[in-house]
Amino acid sequence: MQMLHVFRNTPHGREELLQTAQFCKTMQASPVVYIPEFTKFLLYLDNDVVQVDLDKTFLRSPGTAREHVEEIMAEMDVDNWRFFVPRHFSTPFLPDVPVGFHFMGCPHTIADLRSKAGAGYIGPRIRRILASAAFPLLLFSPVFKPFTRIAVMFGGKANAATALRLAVRLHRLSGLPISMYTAEEGRRSRKYYEKLLSKNALTGVFAQSVSDWQIFPRKEFVENLYRIPHDALVVMGAYGHGTIRQLLMGSTVEIIQAHLPNNLLIAGPHYRGLA
Amino acid sequence: MAFFSRIKQWLGRIFPQGPAGEDRLLLILFGAVVGICSGLAAVALNTSLHGMESFFGQYRYNWWSFLLPGIGAALSSIFLEKIIREGAGHGVPEVIYSVSRHGGLLRMRSTFSRLVSSSLTIGSGGSAGPEAPVVMSGSAIGANIAKAFSLNERHRIALVGCGSAGAVAGIFNAPIAGLVFTIEVIVGEWTALHIVPVAVASVSGAQISRILQGNQIPFTHLHFDVDVITTVAAAGLAVVTAGACILLTRMMRTSHQLAGKVPVPLWTRAAMGGMAVGIIGLFLPQVLGEGYHVIREMVEGSFGGGFSMVLILMLAKILATSLTLGWGGSGGIFAPCLVIGSFAGLMFHRGVDAVLPGFLSVNEGAFALLGMAGMISGMLQAPLTGIFLIVEVTGGYETILPLILVSVISSTVSHAFEPSSFYFRDLVEKGHYLRPRTDAKVLADLRVSEVLEKDCASVPKNMLLGDFLKVVQQSRRNYFPVIDENTGEFAGMIHLDDIRPYLFDNLLHDTVFLEQIMAADTETVDIDDELSDALDWMDASGAYSMPVVSNRRFVGMVSKATLLDRYRKELMLQTTE
Missing domain, CATH: 3.40.50.620 (HUPs)
Incomplete structure (x- = not known):
């Protein structure tokens, strides 16, 4: 089983990745970490195509992003993870992200660009992903707390x-x-x-x-x-x-x-x- | 969905011959609806384009008018990137990509985004055409109607085609060109499943355009007496138009690459390209905008200037188009191709006339038409589209013989130098040009996980050879993946042929571990790799099967035998209507 995680190199992003790491470790799934190079990507679902718009925090400090992911995965003792690099692009700045995963971690900014905190607001994009996706979405907490x-x-x-x-x-x-x-x-x-x-x-x-x-x-x-x-x-x-x-x-x-x-x-x- | 099911039931009662008949009738129904919507989109684009041209036109005679195309292109880029967040390309390649790779899924925002952005680019004087944007818009309308009714992938692709056909038919008032362009360029499949609804959509699109804008052809219909000399001369013109196609294609590519190296935001880049076009336009205003008025003059034979002037204009138009589209403006290449083609035709006629006065009896307007057909055919490498488009937009059939000749020769010569058309080039280079019923398409529709053989017994690398032989006795396979028991990762492969010398030496059974005799350098396929890549690797190494890993863990084998089996099933599925 694999779980897609869109990583942002910020303290919020760290909390999110920690949650993905714990979820995957507990459920014996493999995290697949995508460090975006553009503020949008496409998910081609069965009967819908959803454009996921990210805010610019997802592009922050690309030089240290991989290193931070590796550190977090090592800290959480997760070894069966990998990076995802898009191979297909619908337009030169619009990568396609495959949908053959078993779970997807859903940062709050995917919900809506205006709702940074995201609490209490599930945006139209999450609804559309949910409406067509064959995988469940994991909505993160603001901070990492291991579930038991x-x-x-x-x-x-x-x-x-x-x-x-x-x-x-x-x-x-x-x-x-x-x-x-x-x-x-x-x-x-x-x-x-x-x-x-x-x-x-x-x-x-x-x-x-x-x-x-x-x-x-x-x-x-x-x-x-x-x-x-x-x-x-x-x-x-x-x-x-x-x-x-x-x-x-x-x-x-x-x-x-x-x-x-x-x-x-x-x-x-x-x-x-x-x- | 209940509505859709009800229509299906109703059709089933009327046509009890089976689901195929119902599906086709449904597609015709949907095709008509999509054609009407696309026709409306075409009319909306035409109207907004004229509005923009009038708005920007009032400032055209100021000294600073060179800024206008820059402002329009910048606004267009800001609209697409910041407001709609479209991540825009040229339009038509995206539709082809979507049809090839994702069953025609297109975003809702694409139904209108290019209409606005191309109005800004072209209306302000950018050298581009409204056809690609309206094709994008029409196709997205078709895709989203298919999505709303949860149609399957094949039907969705048919409706994307309907949208494209309705849009082209509506914008040019040319139903046959809409049909032919869609089948030849967008769908790439001449089957009744596509032709019938696409034809209906084409008719609907053209009809809507005629109702709202009148039954007008874009260019004046003139009678040309075409003789055998003209037909033969068309072959020469084809070479000229093919040369112009190659030049335009390469300049667009160079311009795009050059723009990519300029470290400024996309809208600034578009503004820079637009301003450069504006500067050209200060001296040669004929290159600005879609340029249909210039074509009209050329077809009517009233265009002034000599051979050199027309040559300069042709080169300037090529440069202006490259700067507009290559630097981030929004629009298509149809209209610029028509202008460049008519310049090429005019230039050819005047050139021949200068060398052999009186040799060509036909008016130079006829050569402007032929040039347009040659340019469209060469650029799109779609000769039928070139032929039918010119016949329809000029309302004349007299030039059909040289039209056919110039179109086929131009597309052939262009193909010799540029193996892929402007629309397909990037897609081909990235392996995304997947036509139905082709090897690439069948392979692309299969995933490694679908051909995975999971009945392979894996063995730990510290297993003794003696123990391994017991595993071999119970297995039908002759290859065994070896796993690192500490990490669970794939460590290598053991092929019985490779270890045969050890098998019959009893002394080795209790002393040799599998780690010592396995092939540790075995190449693996990742579960997410493309099947075509896996097949290439197998061909290169001469292997009949390869281990598949996911996160460095062995998950199964992929073999040519299983692949062939699934390939045949997929091919049958794709070729059954």
Whole structure:
């Protein structure tokens, strides 16, 4: 398994790479580090092409960038990593980055150039990557804090089962315990979600892998996010709502990102599962 | 998507012959829609271009007017780089690249970005044409409509072609040229799947243009009495136009390389190129802008100046085009080619007339037409596009015989000196020119991971030879990857043929480790390498298979046998409509 990481040679970039390194080390994946030479690149996904615009911090101090990556990887004791150098360009200043990775680390500035901090705002580009990508995106925390458990958001929507499957796969790779969190929607009770597990043939997997399941009312969703441990990797599915609904109502991903400083791993509707 | 499925179901009820029929009908439907949108884009570009020309035109007679093309090019570059963040190229090569490598995926912003930027460049006096930008725009419209309806890759490419055809048809009011250009240059595949929707889009684009701008041909239709002497002389003109094509291609390349070495921002570079064009324009205003009015004069036979003047103008136009496009202005080469070609035709006629007075009975306007066809055919190396474009934009069929001759000879001579056309050159050099049903395309569509043989038993490098023999007994393979058990990295290969001498010496079984007898210098293929590269390496080394690594770890083998099997399947897939 490989994870694409777009590196920037700044203190923020260091935090992001530390998170990628820990994620990859824990999940037995290989980081593939891209040091951009241009402030944009293209991701040709299955049915969409997304231009990722970076800010100029990604081009800072190119002379020391490789050295810093090597230092961080050595510090984190990650040895199965490599640099990625683009081979194809759509125009002379616009490299194509392949999409055959299993994960992609998503710095906040990819979300939107205006939201440097990024908290609580998942920009249209991330939405578009999520909408078409076959790999999950790891949204970084502002600072590196190693995660020691997995928290999966099982929302009862179509992609919730995908999120649980992804969490279980990560649990098997890392041995980290899984806690599951469900915000009850409407009159849906625990039984509804148990049926959903059964319908998706996840009952057995749930019993074997999930150590703790907490259900709370949807209207107290934000308050209950406090239950999610500070050192958990939060795994969830993106449901692929339309743009208008996203704009009018926001999304669960948006709310979670606004209130949780944890690492957030999001699988989109086209996520095909890990090999 | 529900809408799309409903249309499909509806068509399925009307045409129960099967999905192929439904797909074609759907493509025709989509082709018409894309053609209309592209035609509208062409009209919008024409309108904005005229608006820009009027705006900048009022300042044209000031002493500082040489600054105008620089200002226009700088604004165009700022718009593309800073506002739209397009990362712009010439347009058409990007469409071809997208069709070749990424199934025709194009960004939404490309639907309008070049329309604005090329209006600024050309309207301010830059020497470029509006055709490539509108092709880019039309193609992006097609690609994004295909994306919105989640069409598959082949259908998406067909709609990209529809966009291109509708755009060319709309901007020139030339439906056949739109169709032929798209099939010959953009799609590169003469199949019914493409021709039918592209033809419909071409008609739609031209019709929209006619409704909104009137059924006008860009250049006056004149009757020319073409005789056998003219037809034969066309062969000579073809050599001249081919020479102009080669000169323009090389000057564009040199200009681009030179601009790349100037350490200033892209917009400053574009401004410098534009100002240089402005300075040329102070002395030779005919080189400014798209230059259609100059062509009209030449076709009508009312263009003044002698042989030397026309030669100077032709060279100046080549220089101005190189400076505009090579230094970062936005636009295409169609219009400059038409102007340069008509200069070449005029020059040829006047040259022949000076040496052999009265030899050419036909008016020099006919040679201006022939020159345009020769130049377009040579530059694009697409003779059919040259022929049909000139027939349609001049509304005349009388010159068809010399047109065909000049087009085919010009493209052939150009090809002899410049093996790839202006549009294809960079793509060919980078290995991105992948035409459907070709070896390169089939290989590019396959990945190393798709032909990976994973049933290979790897062995640790500190394994004893005796233990290794037990592994060999249970394996059907005759080669074994050796792994460094400490790092997990690939260490080398053992091929049974290479170690045969050791196998039958029992004394060695308990004393020799695999590390001592393995081939440590084995070349490997990375999982992310191109399959064509892997095949080249195998050919060069005479190997039938190679180990594949990912992050220096062995992941499997790639062999010519498996590759051939997958190659055939992919080829069948690509050649089945």
